[in-house]
Amino acid sequence: MRGIKTCHLKVDRVNPEKDAIARAGMVLRRGGLVAFPTETVYGLGAAATNTRAVARIFEVKGRPPDNPLIVHISSRSQLKAVVKDITVEAELLMNDFWPGPLTIILPAAPVVPDIVTGGLTTVAVRMPDHPVALALIKAAGVPVAAPSANLSGQPSPTQAAHVLQDFDGRIDAILDGGPAGIGVESTVLDLTTQAPTVLRPGGITLEELGSCLGGVNINITDGAAKHTHYAPHAPLYLVTGSGPAVASKIRRLAEAEKRNGRRVGILTYVDSEDFSSAGKVVFAGYKGSPETVAAGLYAALRSFNELAVDIILVEGLEEKGIGLTVMNRLKKAADGRLIQV
Numbered sequence: 001m002r003g004i005k006t007c008h009l010k011v012d013r014v015n016p017e018k019d020a021i022a023r024a025g026m027v028l029r030r031g032g033l034v035a036f037p038t039e040t041v042y043g044l045g046a047a048a049t050n051t052r053a054v055a056r057i058f059e060v061k062g063r064p065p066d067n068p069l070i071v072h073i074s075s076r077s078q079l080k081a082v083v084k085d086i087t088v089e090a091e092l093l094m095n096d097f098w099p100g101p102l103t104i105i106l107p108a109a110p111v112v113p114d115i116v117t118g119g120l121t122t123v124a125v126r127m128p129d130h131p132v133a134l135a136l137i138k139a140a141g142v143p144v145a146a147p148s149a150n151l152s153g154q155p156s157p158t159q160a161a162h163v164l165q166d167f168d169g170r171i172d173a174i175l176d177g178g179p180a181g182i183g184v185e186s187t188v189l190d191l192t193t194q195a196p197t198v199l200r201p202g203g204i205t206l207e208e209l210g211s212c213l214g215g216v217n218i219n220i221t222d223g224a225a226k227h228t229h230y231a232p233h234a235p236l237y238l239v240t241g242s243g244p245a246v247a248s249k250i251r252r253l254a255e256a257e258k259r260n261g262r263r264v265g266i267l268t269y270v271d272s273e274d275f276s277s278a279g280k281v282v283f284a285g286y287k288g289s290p291e292t293v294a295a296g297l298y299a300a301l302r303s304f305n306e307l308a309v310d311i312i313l314v315e316g317l318e319e320k321g322i323g324l325t326v327m328n329r330l331k332k333a334a335d336g337r338l339i340q341v
């Protein structure tokens, strides 16, 4: 459904043009929706204090109203306005990781509307490490509530073209600053629980959090699982294990599916085995460099929607560092279709 003209504003990633930023900031101040790049994925922003604007985010995304949004800030003084108090752990983490891909959850200040927090007494906050995002928040003059700029359930957008696939004609503007960097979302860390709790692994690894908080016990839950899918249209099967057994399992599964007349897609890596005879191959970086997989993962998942495949087979990665985040997203996309060899 297209209702409005989406203003496409191309900007330089490092030195975003002032007039484009000023225009986008104005759109936010007037209650509009602006998509913008961050160092993780593209976000879909609204002025966090404008209840009606934030309501539009939920509407265009088709997002369940009980799934709260992250408030994006460009300065520490904005943090003081949106949270009730700042813990010692929060200070340590912000010093190490902000601006950057770490979202922290703290008790919310009364100015934060219920629609942003999903009615919770806490609020998620992050300072993105991207010149365009920071300039936009500054120009808006208020904190910016923003989920990833994808239709609910779809893989997050890492390029402006992905945002337009989902929202052209439905949002007011997009700041197109080229590809986002890390490619997977921020780590979400709840600091309102007894021990800090990772609700979503992301761009900051567990190893990095551990060394910052030295000795502090960190819990991991999958609290966000009920809402997120990251899934292409065709059912996705995640094959895990070690050694050559994984590749032969993928080949056997592909053969069986083809015999049943189904078109097979395979998500694999440039430095992995050659699967070209087994199905339509899409690469998501190098498995020897999980950072490149994170950067290419969502574009790879989205590309299956254009490839006319009936089933997608995915080769798993080792679950450490950013590989843990990639596997978290792949498991959600697989929605229980896990095959261990």
Ligand code: TXA
Residues within 6 Å of the ligand: 038, 040, 041, 042, 043, 044, 067, 068, 069, 070, 101, 103, 105, 117, 120, 122, 123, 124, 128, 146, 147, 148, 149, 184, 185, 186, 187, 188, 199, 200, 224, 227
């Ligand atoms: O990298 C990112 O975090 C991107 C960019 C745009 O900043 N944003 C993003 O937003 O991924 P979204 O809405 O797709 O994911 C936000 C996650 C959701 O899982 C949500 O449930 C959780 O953060 N969240 C937000 N506020 C929360 C709160 N008060 N308590 C618990 N979880 C919260």
Ligand code: MG
Residues within 6 Å of the ligand: 147, 148, 156
């Ligand atoms: Mg999202």
